[in-house]
Amino acid sequence: MVYQIKTIGNNIDQKGLSELGDQFAIDQVTEEKAHAFLCRAQNFHTYKFSENLLAIGRAGAGFNNIPVEQCSSQGIVVFNAPGGNANAVKELVLAMMIFGSRNLKPANKWLSEQLGSDQAIDLAVEKGKKAFSGSEIAGKTIGIIGLGNIGSRVANDAEKLGMKVIGYDPYIAVERAWEISSHVKRVTQLSDIFEQADYITIHTPLTKETRGMYGAENFAKMKKGVVVLNFARDEITDKDAVLEYINNGTIQHFATDFGSEKFYHQDAIFVTPHLGGSTAEASLNCTRMAANSLKRYLMTGEIINSVNFPRVVQELNSPYRITLINKNVPNVVANIAALVSEQSINIANIVNRGQGEFAYTLLDLDESNADKIDALVDQFKANENIVRVRVIQR
Numbered sequence: 001m002v003y004q005i006k007t008i009g010n011n012i013d014q015k016g017l018s019e020l021g022d023q024f025a026i027d028q029v030t031e032e033k034a035h036a037f038l039c040r041a042q043n044f045h046t047y048k049f050s051e052n053l054l055a056i057g058r059a060g061a062g063f064n065n066i067p068v069e070q071c072s073s074q075g076i077v078v079f080n081a082p083g084g085n086a087n088a089v090k091e092l093v094l095a096m097m098i099f100g101s102r103n104l105k106p107a108n109k110w111l112s113e114q115l116g117s118d119q120a121i122d123l124a125v126e127k128g129k130k131a132f133s134g135s136e137i138a139g140k141t142i143g144i145i146g147l148g149n150i151g152s153r154v155a156n157d158a159e160k161l162g163m164k165v166i167g168y169d170p171y172i173a174v175e176r177a178w179e180i181s182s183h184v185k186r187v188t189q190l191s192d193i194f195e196q197a198d199y200i201t202i203h204t205p206l207t208k209e210t211r212g213m214y215g216a217e218n219f220a221k222m223k224k225g226v227v228v229l230n231f232a233r234d235e236i237t238d239k240d241a242v243l244e245y246i247n248n249g250t251i252q253h254f255a256t257d258f259g260s261e262k263f264y265h266q267d268a269i270f271v272t273p274h275l276g277g278s279t280a281e282a283s284l285n286c287t288r289m290a291a292n293s294l295k296r297y298l299m300t301g302e303i304i305n306s307v308n309f310p311r312v313v314q315e316l317n318s319p320y321r322i323t324l325i326n327k328n329v330p331n332v333v334a335n336i337a338a339l340v341s342e343q344s345i346n347i348a349n350i351v352n353r354g355q356g357e358f359a360y361t362l363l364d365l366d367e368s369n370a371d372k373i374d375a376l377v378d379q380f381k382a383n384e385n386i387v388r389v390r391v392i393q394r
C-alpha cells in the first residue's frame with residue numbers, strides 16, 4: 001500500500017520528508033484523496049476534512065490552528081512535534097531580551113538619521129549615544145510563564161547568563177521539571193511573575209486561561225521599566241494594554257512575534273514576523289518528527305506525539321491488527337470483544353486507552369482468514385460507538 005501525504009503550504013522542509021520512505025507518495029493526489037496532511041501554522045478551522053483523511057502532522061509545537069475536537073470526532077489523529085523548534089525560539093527570546101535592554105531599535109533608527117561623512121557621524125555618535133545607554137540582564141529577574149519545552153530552556157540559559165529565574169507553570173510535565181536547574185524558583189501565583197520580574201516571557205499554548213494574559217489586570221502589577229516578550233501566540237496579548245503600559249512608562253520594551261499595525265512605528269516595540277520556529281534546524285527537526293509520527297501511525301497503528309489521542313505503542317506479532325477510534329463510553333471494549341468472538345476469532349492482544357471523549361483501541365488478531373477479518377470490520381463499521389476502523393496486515 002502507498003500512503004498519500006499532502007503537504008499544506010509551501011514551507012515544509014523537503015529533507016525532513018525523506019524520513020517517509022518508499023511506501024509514501026508526497027503531493028501526488030488532491031487534498032480530498034490524501035491519507036494525511038503535513039502542515040505548519042496554516043489555519044484549518046474552516047476546512048471540511050475528507051473521510052479519507054486519517055491523520056494530520058503539525059510540523060511545529062502549537063496546534064491551535066487545527067480544530068482538534070472536530071478531528072477527534074471524525075477519527076483523525078493529530079500529531080505535533082513537541083520540542084522540535086524549542087531551541088530556535090529560546091535563542092530568539094534571549095536575543096530579543098538583550099535587544100530590548102540595550103535600546104537597539106531606537107538607537108539604530110537614530111543612527112540611520114545621522115547623515116554626512118563618517119567623521120561627522122562619529123562626532124554625532126559620541127555626543128548622542130548616551131541617550132541609548134541600556135542595562136544588562138545579569139543580576140536581573142526573569143519571570144517565565146510556562147515551563148515546557150521552550151520555557152525550561154529559556155530558564156536554564158537565563159540562569160547561565162547570570163539572571164535570577166522565577167517560573168510559573170501549574171501544569172508542568174514531570175520530564176520538564178527534572179530538566180530545569182534547581183536554581184530556578186517555581187512560584188505558585190501568576191501575580192509573583194508580574195510583581196517581581198524585570199523581564200517577563202510567556203511560553204504557553206493559547207488557552208482560555210492564557211488568552212489576554214498580557215492585559216491590564218496583570219500589567220498593573222508590574223515594576224517600572226520591565227521588558228515583556230510574547231513569542232507564544234498573538235491572542236495572549238491585549239494590544240491596547242501594551243500601548244497603555246508603554247505610554248505610562250511601565251513597559252520599557254515589548255517584543256512580539258506577531259504583527260499588528262498597532263505596533264508599527266513604536267520605538268519601544270519590536271515585532272518579528274512569526275519567526276520563532278523559523279530556522280533550518282527547527283524546520284528539519286519538526287518535519288522529521290511529524291513525518292515519523294505519521295509513518296508510524298499509518299504503517300503500524302501506533303500513536304506517539306498525538307495531541308488528541310493517547311500514546312499507544314504495541315509491537316505487532318499477529319497476522320492482522322485492527323485499529324479503532326471509538327467513543328469513550330462504557331461497554332465499548334466488551335462490545336468489541338463480543339463482536340470478535342462472534343466471528344470465532346482469537347484476540348492476541350488488545351490495548352484500549354481513552355483521552356477525553358474518544359479512545360483508541362489496538363486489536364491484534366490470531367487470524368489469517370481475510371474473509372473473517374472483512375466480516376468483523378463490517379460489524380465494527382456498523383457500530384454507532386466506533387468512528388474509524390483501519391486494518392493493518394503484518
Ligand SMILES: NC(=O)c1ccc[n+]([C@@H]2O[C@H](COP(=O)([O-])OP(=O)(O)OC[C@H]3O[C@@H](n4cnc5c(N)ncnc54)[C@H](O)[C@@H]3O)[C@@H](O)[C@H]2O)c1
Nearest residue numbers: 061062146147148149150169171203204205231232276277
Ligand atoms: N513563535 C513561534 O514560532 C513559536 C514556536 C514554537 C512554539 N510557539 C508557541 O509556544 C507555545 C509553547 O511551546 P512549547 O514547545 O514550550 O510547548 P510545551 O507544550 O512544551 O510547553 C507549554 C507549557 O505551558 C504550560 N502551561 C499551559 N497552560 C499554562 C498556564 N495557564 N500557565 C502557565 N503555564 C501553562 C504547560 O504546562 C507546558 O509546560 C506553543 O504552544 C506555541 O503556541 C511559538
Ligand SMILES: O=C(O)[C@H](O)COP(=O)(O)O
Nearest residue numbers: 040041059060061062277
Ligand atoms: O507553534 C509553533 O511551532 C510555531 O508557532 C511555529 O509555527 P510555524 O511552523 O508555522 O513556523
